[in-house]
Amino acid sequence: MFLHKIKSGESGILTYGITPPKEGTDLEKITQIAEKTVARLLPLDIDALIVYDVQDESARTSEERPFPFLNALDPFYFASEFLQQIQTPKIIYRPAGKFSEGELSEWLDKLHQHQFYPVFVGVPAPDYPVKTTLPQAYKLWNRYSQTSAIGAVTIPERHEKLKDEDIRILDKANHGVSYFISQCIFNLDYAKNVVNDLHATCVKEKRKIPTIIFTLTACGSAKTLHFLEWLGIHVPEELKIELRQSENILEKSVNSCLEIAEKLAIFCAERSIPFGFNIESVAIRKEEIEASIYMVNRIAGMLSEMGIRKEILTPESAIQ
Template identity: 70%
Template sequence: MFLEKIKSGESGVLLYGITPPKEETAPERVAEIARKTIERLAALDIDALVVYDVQDESARTQEERPFPFLKAHDPFDFASRYLGTLNVPKIIYRPAGKFSPEELTAWLEGLHQHNFYPVFVGIPAPDFPVKTSLAEAYKIWSSHRDTSVIGAVTIPERHAVLKDEDVRMLDKMSCGVSYFISQCVFNVGYAKEVIEALANSCQAHDKKFPTVIFTLTACGSAKTLHFMEWLGIHVPDELKEDLKTSDNILQKSVNVCLGIASELTAFCTERSIPFGFNIESVAIRKEEIEASVHMANEIGQMLKTRGVRK
């Protein structure tokens, strides 16, 4: 149903996002991780599974990375080889600029054969040598537009600084993008500003509004909070202090995320804007993974109760 929901602009889309195991992980351990992931998610009522491409973004900032970067398994290989029995569509991230047109063409054919869907993301640093521009990558994908959909990333924090996220989104929409997955939202005001700017731009250019899928993630420790900020996620000062001083930072962050989901649901529903949520599980701690599954269930039920999700 994911394909139909995006093509029809239906609200209430629910995704779950994971990162592949680290590249150094032994094959039998990779298989075990995949088995546990499938068991955990089999009962979840989600429309698709997002599998991220993990990149080293250290060149993006001079601040020291809170956690060491460890290369992960290729997301397409992991999803196609290990997650086949999880009967939901897979959305695979890929930094298009790192690959040649021929490599991207072959990769897209592989996705098409598995009924996977691509999301092209930017290069890890501004000075990274680009093999294929985003515009070229979208053109290569266009041969699949009748039977597929392609997504892109939106970053509310970037709009807060540059005030041009709506322009970037319109450019990608003109290349065939029909839905956007946001960077993790902890500043609900930033998310609303992007929606309002894009709504105004779509109206001015007589464009159909794309589906915007807001990413939410639980935060289980002060170190995880610091890492999120290193990634560029803006956490308002008051909320940051509340999390740091909480007796249970994980439960506090879950409550915050559920509140954000409720607020954005009301905001988008009032404006007849197609939207959804992507619940991330990027931590390896069992408690944080279980919290993300709880969030997905709670948000799914909330969307059904409000008549947004069928």
């Protein structure tokens, strides 16, 4: 279903994003984490599960990282070995520049065998020695273009600064990329500006508009808010103050995300732009994980009420 929706430009796609357990976690603990993940995700009405590749971005800024960086397990290994019960398609992130063409080619073969889909991301720092460029990586993937779909990342904050995100998106679309997953959205105007400029460029050049999947995440503490900003995510000053002064910062952030989702859905639907949402859950606190599940269900319901999304029949719902 995910592949069909991407290739047909259908709106209302829903994905859920996670990170693998930390490197060095013993096998029994990894299995326990996987079992809990499976139990949470099986009942969800989602089109794909995203498994992120965790990178150390400390070299990108001189500001101290709010949380210590810990390497994580390889996302393909975690998804293929421990999440087999989840039949939903998997989207696996990988920084192409860290690997040789031979290594990437072998990785793409394995992904295709499992019917997983790749998203190539950039290297963690501008001066990182690149082994394979993104155009080279896309060329390697191209042999699977008929039976797969490849995604990329879009960053609204970069567009606000450089005003060229629409050109970057279409350049990657020229290499076969058909959907773009955003960095976490807290600034509604930034997200709208990217979409608006992309729409205008596509209309002008008479081009098909690729699918934009907006990432939303709950923020459960002031320290998490600081970390989001450290990552380069722009939180409007008014919202930042509201979050810090709120008696329940998690609840406030969830409500803000749901409001952003509704406004973006209306904005894209009015312009016939194919879109979807990715609910990111990278926290370990139970409350934040539960909040992410709540957001998936609320957004799925909203899209259904708008006539944009049809419910996916999961094994659990079929039993009920």
